[in-house]
Amino acid sequence: MSDLRRLLTAALACLTAVTLLAAPASAAPDEKGDGDLSAVLETTNRKYVAAKGAVTASRKKQKQLTSRLRAAEARRDALIPEVNQIARQQYQIGDLGTAGYLLNAGSSGDFLSKAVSLEEINRLHDGRLRELNAAIHTVESSKRQIDAEVKKEQEQLTVLARQREAARKQLELIGGSTGINPSITSGFVDADSKIAAPAPRNAGGGFSPEGCTEKDLTTSGCVTKRTLHMYKEVRKAGFKRFAGCHRTGGPFEHPKGRACDWSLQNRGFAVAHNDDMRRYGNDLTAFLVRNADRLGIYYVIWYKQIWFAAGNEWRSYSGPSAHTDHVHISML
Structure with missing residues (x-):
């Protein structure tokens, strides 16, 4: 964390x-x-404005990705305890296996109850695991995209500084x-x-x-x-x-x-x-x-x-x- x-x-x-x-x-x-x-100065200005626009777009995307990252982290953190609980239930049942777990039913009603319980555990297990994996994937993907956007922004800021200096020199020449x-x-x-x-x-x-x-x-x-x-x-x-x-x-x-x-x-x-x-x-x-x-x-x-x-x-x-x-x- x-x-x-x-x-x-x-x-x-x-x-x-x-x-x-x-x-x-x-x-x-x-x-x-x-x-x-000069035409050089106009070209310089166009490059400057384009780079400035790219910086603005990158920062906007960073904010969107950061919001997405926070939401994915919150979902991941909420799912982890639930998945752990499911895992404990599976562990408790797993030693006997499905057949053994059901055969230990004391009555037909108990057998049905255990069958429903096992199906529910498996369904929750699969569903929650898929949600958790998706949340973890979104967190990792968002981090990579934020890193890429930060790098892109820094590159465009370098272009901005270079074009600004070129513009100053052109202005001095005229x-x-x-x-x-x-x-x-x-x-x-x-x-x-x-x-x-x-x-x-x-x-x-x-x-x-x-x-x-x-x-x-x-x-x-x-x-x-x-x-x-x-x-x-x-x-x-x-x-x-x-x-x-x-x-x-x-x-x-x-x-x-x-x-x-x-x-x-x-x-x-x-x-x-x-x-x-x-x-x-x-x-x-x-x-x-x-x-x-x-x-x-x-x-x-x-x-x-x-x-x-x-x-x-x-x-x-x-x-x-x-x-x-x-x-x-x-x-x-």
């Missing part, structure tokens, strides 16, 4: 973003370098540094941010690439299903000021229907010049970052800062656009 308790302890320890306005084909001011992130101004990011962590409905994931727990197949509600262009889901969830959370998603021409996510720019006002774009605009941008960003894993967000840029999912931290952003007039969201 001490080994079992150690196994259970280890297993449990592991469990441990407007009123909708018609917009021109250009979704935002010209930003030829907007979202200038100008991302760690000098963050606290006064700018003070609104980026908001415990009251609403929880978004999760976007569908693939069987492996990640987000598969999607085509630009859905009508963009902000322009005459298209967006992916995941981007449309994000747009609706952002509006549902109360962020309804002007936004533009699809933009024709140029590289990166806008032409692919995988990015949106959220303005700080109800019409057009203007640099944040009062507390209301700054707070709106901060609160929107807080919502996006908090729900990035649920929505399948690739990265967020706001006020010279960039948040990238695999890095899971804010860094300064020195791209062509300072992003002081809108919050940019790119999707996987």
